[in-house]
Amino acid sequence: MESNNQKINLENRNISLYIKREDLLHPQISGNKFRKLKYNLAQAKRENKQTILTFGGAFSNHILAVAAAGKEQGFKTIGIIRGEELRDKISENPTLRKAKDSGMVFEFFTREMYREKNNLKILEELGNKWGDFYVIPEGGTNELAVKGCEEILTTTDEKFDYICCAVGTGGTISGLINCSKNGQQVLGFPALKGDFLREDICRFASKSNWDLITDYHFGGYAKVTEELILFINEFYQKHKIPLDPIYTGKMMFGIMDLINKNYFPKDSKILVIHTGGLQGITGMNTILKQKKQLQINVYD
Structure with missing residues (x-):
């Protein structure tokens, strides 16, 4: 065994x-998140991407794992967070605080806007703001x-x-x-x-x-x-x-x-x-x- x-x-x-x-x-990159990110990060490198953008809630395992993996492998990381209530209170949330310490920057979406996060127009607007990035979906599943x-x-x-x-x-x-x-x-x-x-x-x-x-x-x-x-x-x-x-x-x-x-x-x-x-x-x-x-x- x-x-x-x-x-x-x-x-x-x-x-x-x-x-x-x-x-x-x-x-830091715990369990299934380690598995899910392995080939996504390899693909991002093949595409010569410097930045990873992903989505999640304020306590998301995935958000923290992407931040830690980005720091370890040299990517900039952006987290699109569901809900605006923690916009000015990042230090009060242990998950977001650790993700920030690993270099992740955040954008907080209203819950209504978050539901439309896969809309091409929203992704285009994010691209205009943050530049070129590799997208990993919420939860990391693809x-x-x-x-x-x-x-x-x-x-x-x-x-x-x-x-x-x-x-x-x-x-x-x-x-x-x-x-x-x-x-x-x-x-x-x-x-x-x-x-x-x-x-x-x-x-x-x-x-x-x-x-x-x-x-x-x-x-x-x-x-x-x-x-x-x-x-x-x-x-x-x-x-x-x-x-x-x-x-x-x-x-x-x-x-x-x-x-x-x-x-x-x-x-x-x-x-x-x-x-x-x-x-x-x-x-x-x-x-x-x-x-x-x-x-x-x-x-x-």
């Missing part, structure tokens, strides 16, 4: 459960990102019956589907409400051996409950693996719940992909503290 596949001990269960620690790939995610699984992972991952924009699960082997089932756990992701995944995925488990979004994107936070804290205390509240925490809660409900057949071998995103914990704890609610504690 590869060293980055960490075993989870399940008491009294005839199931083998491992977590692939993609969160340990890089200190064909090159999927190509990078196809490298997550290795030959030593062929023994697993189920491959599980959290789903945001669908790029990571698409890559996993494409590189999965016959007999393997890929299960995605969406962090958002709704079943619209299936169409997006079908644009990139070449097989049908997958499904979405849509029962564990905890109210929708960036929504949490005390039950979820208790689970994340207890999981860390027991296994010393930190989970984030937006993606991996909800996925892992779902997997453990399905195991308890005997969803997986006896002797199943399950591999869970830890896609990172731990930087978001600081921002979530700030919000929870303001609401005087239980906070996430995944650090010794």
Whole structure:
């Protein structure tokens, strides 16, 4: 078993459960973001681009990863941020503050304008303002990102019956589907409400051996409950693996719940992909503290 596949001990269960620690790939460019950016940055260099422009929310893992990767590889980076409320309060947001420290500059769009971010006219206006740039979409998902995610699984992972991952924009699960082997089932756990992701995944995925488990979004994107936070804290205390509240925490809660409900057949071998995103914990704890609610504690 590869060293980055960490075993989870399940008491009294005839199931083998491992977590692939993609969160340990890089200190700033975490997990699936490292995979998604690999070939996009290589393409930007081939096109002789000096600047990367991308989109995201104020707590976006993707925004911070692009900023860190840009600093590391010599690109200027521009972040188009959803919402104007933090325009003059960057220092109050841990994600944007770190991205700024890595050299990213920001433009804040109203939510109405952000919804039109892929409009050619808006991209043309951004080009007039910022000059020539290479565009990476929100969340980082495109064909090159999927190509990078196809490298997550290795030959030593062929023994697993189920491959599980959290789903945001669908790029990571698409890559996993494409590189999965016959007999393997890929299960995605969406962090958002709704079943619209299936169409997006079908644009990139070449097989049908997958499904979405849509029962564990905890109210929708960036929504949490005390039950979820208790689970994340207890999981860390027991296994010393930190989970984030937006993606991996909800996925892992779902997997453990399905195991308890005997969803997986006896002797199943399950591999869970830890896609990172731990930087978001600081921002979530700030919000929870303001609401005087239980906070996430995944650090010794």
